[in-house]
Amino acid sequence: MPLAPNRQQLDIAAERAKCTFDPSQLTPLFYGGEEKMKRLKKIEALVDSEPVFNRDDRYFLGRTERFKRALPMAKRYVELRNEHSLTPEESAYMKVYIDDYIPIHLHESMFLPVLRAQASEEQLKVWGPLAENYHYIGCYAQTELGHGSALGRLETTATFDVERDQWIINSPTQSSAKFWIGTLGKIANHAIVQAKLIINNKDYGAHPFLVPLRSLKDHTPLPGVVIKDQGPKQGAVSMDNGYARFNNVRIPRENMLMRFSQVSREGVYSKPIHPKLAYGGMTAVRTTLINHSALSMARAVTIATRYCAVRRQGTVDIKTDLETQVLDYPSVQSRILPLLSHSFATIFSGIWMTDMYAQYNADISKGDTSLLKDVHVYSSGLKSYCTKLGADGIEEARRCLGGHGFSLFSGMIDFHRQFLATVTYEGENALLTQQVSRYLLKLYKDVLRNPNMHLSPPSKYILSLFHENLFVHQKCEARSIRDLYRPEIVLAAFQHRAARLILELARAEKAGASWSDLNLECMRLSKAHVQYIMIENFHNGLEKHFNCHANPTVEQQNLLAAIRSVYDLHVFYTMETELSEFLEDGYFSPEQAAWVRQGFKNSLKAVRPNAVGFADCFGFTDSLLNSALGSWDGRAYERMAEMTEKEPLNGEPMTDKNGVVWGYEEYLKPLIYGKAGPYKARGDSKL
């Protein structure tokens, strides 16, 4: 006979019963559509069926153990990829779902894309198959100890020796050592090394070279190459990010990647025709980071929402003698439910960005580069904003879990540690805001010269600055709190704010401030612009995907209403967080500000009944969540206890069969038996 469900199971079942929509209707949104979801769910099942990927003891393993576990995972991953002829999309997802940053990860996500983008057709014919089949295992070596993303400041040199038709790769200083290179430390046998190309003492700037690191025969490091793992990190525990120093290592001239620049046998250098085309890779990665942010936030929301629905603390209901579900406290709602709304906002902007990037790629193949700037700017701005939303929001959600949020069993910590890297890599978040601001400032100056110029939709609002005297007297037209639910009022407010910040930036620049003195203004403006397009994208996506039926069924209407409540929450949360920016030039009145605060509270109430439904809609498996607190069935306390069973401190050799801990005889018994001498604190203060 099955056990009767416990209190927590009853609670979570009650939450599901009161949900006003079918969560499974929303899942494809987060998987990129119905068809793709079906395939990716099969990948999930495949991974879950392989013992090598089992996550049961992951939280107990130290770094060395995680690395040792990752090697068989890497091998099995390649075997499965080959066996099932996985598409690149599927194999990429398999790595995502394995949910450990295994040390070959960057071979396919960095080395191969750069090789394909930068090697000539001839080179690719030779190197491509070798790399695709893991004969070459590669890494991408750009960052150095002293410099990260600034290609112009790299110190590694590649000097041409015209006599022997070779490049001499060298690390002249300690700070020139390659550092942070994933897959380099222990695994890769080849690296694409970014190095200053030097011919006859002339420096042509950084260029990519294919440099063999380890013997293909026995994996020993090649002469002149000093390689090490670079030590423990916040996340990427299983990854061998590495350090490499080159001591005049010689490679053939043909190992320079020659799609864009070439060097002839005689040492004649040819420039690339479109230098900017060489940088497409970062834009692609930033675009994926937007979606990655959405899903990471959703993962935290799933755990936090489910646990806070079954966790009861505080005020007691006299009738039932039950305490209150913590999810019913506004202090908890206000820290978890906005993250839910950010997941939705971010996924819609991720879709928008992915579409734009696809369009850009299609255009480029026809020689049209007009979208280059937009793709660069929006991927930068969204990456900067969304990764910060995620990094901060996941931690805030963790803090809502009480003490148990501090346990790795919560499932909130391991993946967050890994996620924290995203605020830094592929363009540091604060730096990226300068790109966005510079672009907007440029558009503003163009508009002043030509008020009829064409602007793409997300920057059209800049036209309003042409009539500056009219602009500065704009006021928000909301006459009641209801007006703040109208998209045109909301979008106008966000447009006004962003436009005002452009104006202020322009004025400060005109007044003689240097660009680097305007950092803070750039950060503020970039955030304002990105928040605006996030809301615009959320609104458009909602209309396109969920308000698209001529005669909607009741189910469709309920679903639309539910998502709209999340949209409203996103709007009110963002407005409240940034309230001063709507107030400080008088655009909002004090009364309107009060409506915003009230609107935020109302939105929390509106989303609350469906919270567990939304947590379910993301489609995470229990296996991936690996969480005692956030699993589907709500059995949080039992799972917390069950997961302690595998703690190594509880088994041999750390605890013997009588239950006595390692080290008792040597370290504890002397204390207990009084061998550490008597204690008498000094009365004075002399030491």
Add this chain to the structure above:
Amino acid sequence: MPLAPNRQQLDIAAERAKCTFDPSQLTPLFYGGEEKMKRLKKIEALVDSEPVFNRDDRYFLGRTERFKRALPMAKRYVELRNEHSLTPEESAYMKVYIDDYIPIHLHESMFLPVLRAQASEEQLKVWGPLAENYHYIGCYAQTELGHGSALGRLETTATFDVERDQWIINSPTQSSAKFWIGTLGKIANHAIVQAKLIINNKDYGAHPFLVPLRSLKDHTPLPGVVIKDQGPKQGAVSMDNGYARFNNVRIPRENMLMRFSQVSREGVYSKPIHPKLAYGGMTAVRTTLINHSALSMARAVTIATRYCAVRRQGTVDIKTDLETQVLDYPSVQSRILPLLSHSFATIFSGIWMTDMYAQYNADISKGDTSLLKDVHVYSSGLKSYCTKLGADGIEEARRCLGGHGFSLFSGMIDFHRQFLATVTYEGENALLTQQVSRYLLKLYKDVLRNPNMHLSPPSKYILSLFHENLFVHQKCEARSIRDLYRPEIVLAAFQHRAARLILELARAEKAGASWSDLNLECMRLSKAHVQYIMIENFHNGLEKHFNCHANPTVEQQNLLAAIRSVYDLHVFYTMETELSEFLEDGYFSPEQAAWVRQGFKNSLKAVRPNAVGFADCFGFTDSLLNSALGSWDGRAYERMAEMTEKEPLNGEPMTDKNGVVWGYEEYLKPLIYGKAGPYKARGDSKL
């Protein structure tokens, strides 16, 4: 011949040369005075001289290894305490400076204080010496799987058996298992267990009992006691937080801690006279957490400031061909220097709170409990605010370090993980804000009844609400940005804001909102009130400690000016962060808001030249910082490379003498040699 200093060493020396004050003048502020500093510096030297406390390989160790390392540390700690007859203050600091949460930590910081507070004099005579000399090693077992701080909801029972004059300790459910109990999992042989006291089926609520857990002879768990380590956590890696379930464990009646309540041989229960006196312990811990927050922020500031002074990226100076020190970018300053100001603000409030607590204890011994409420409220409010400042601020500072901030070698991660617990324990931060708000609301209602009532200085401003019609028309009197540097203008603004939020809370309550519906208002009010007293305390402390000379020397004037710049930064940062709250009722005009933003930028510029001086002033040793990036001498890049030497992946058995990694034959060679089969992605989308 010594090596010439490298670029980074030159940079940090130049920073020190331009500092306008002597940093060592400030160090005693953070050590609790000159005399105490001298003693504590000796403790630091003592710890640094003992190999068992060496931190060189700490970042490489997994949890089991950290625990194994912690046992000899614990033993040596007790030996040193005894050998040097350390005072309780000194031995507490020794544990702080060891900087690892060793598994006996809570014996002295929780078990002993509770024993002393709750055991009767008779009981203490017996148990005190046994516990002080580590014959009894104890833990404090309050939290259960299902409940934390709410004593009233604990499920563990202590049922009196009058026949046998014994208590029967029992855990009736899974959620009643004790959980999170530090020192319990493997080490303690005694616990003070909080359990519902039951006599003749009558429940008298939670009371403390001394329960033996393990045999004093051989450390085996006693019959009926199931104990385990509870598994891995975000921090407290070396601590054996544990799980315990009691299966009708019998202890003598006298093992109830009987200072406040008693049960007689016949089973007659006597109530405590002053029930609230039993809760002094949490207040003491919260008070220490304020100082702990200040020092933790200071530690992050030290590392971040030093590294950002030697790290150069971006804009190049044409004359020197040097890039800009990243500390010169406002985007970096705005994220590190406010944390510096928070460290100062927090240490001054920590001193204020410590003094108040000492006064309270002195009063109590004379039977005067009038400070009870203030001590409780201010320790709660400050703990809530300052631990959040620290938890968020340290992470933000870490993100300013570029990629290297993600390495454990940064020295920013291990201690931050531990610090993150403080936002939850000793009262969850969001919950604590309710205590503060409830108190202020009560005072407001008292004022309405009696406008001449006595209020302690930090709440005197509430009197202004008596004339509500005057209050609501208050405006900030600043007529230029210079006025915002005047303390009376600043304090008036913070007082007005806090008072307004009290008024709004009172109105909302009057309008019928339930208390738990007012969570968000409580959080906002508590923060406003605490920010006000932090600024007041900073200002008063600055005057008292640094503006106290009749004829100040130039050095004293420079020191005062330097600290004042940090005070201004704290004020402007806080005002800017909370700008909407000064704007939304019209107290600030748009023009005044613009001055605040400008004032913040000005303050960053004013503090910047002394930034490294301030980083130095906290007095951290390199040994404690354990940071490649933040050590005194600025040799960041060399240290990053040097620290990789000890990475276990780089030595045997993980890498053999030929430089080949563990697992190559089994997992990598098959891939490189083509044994994983050929790869051909499917053209279709079938899986």
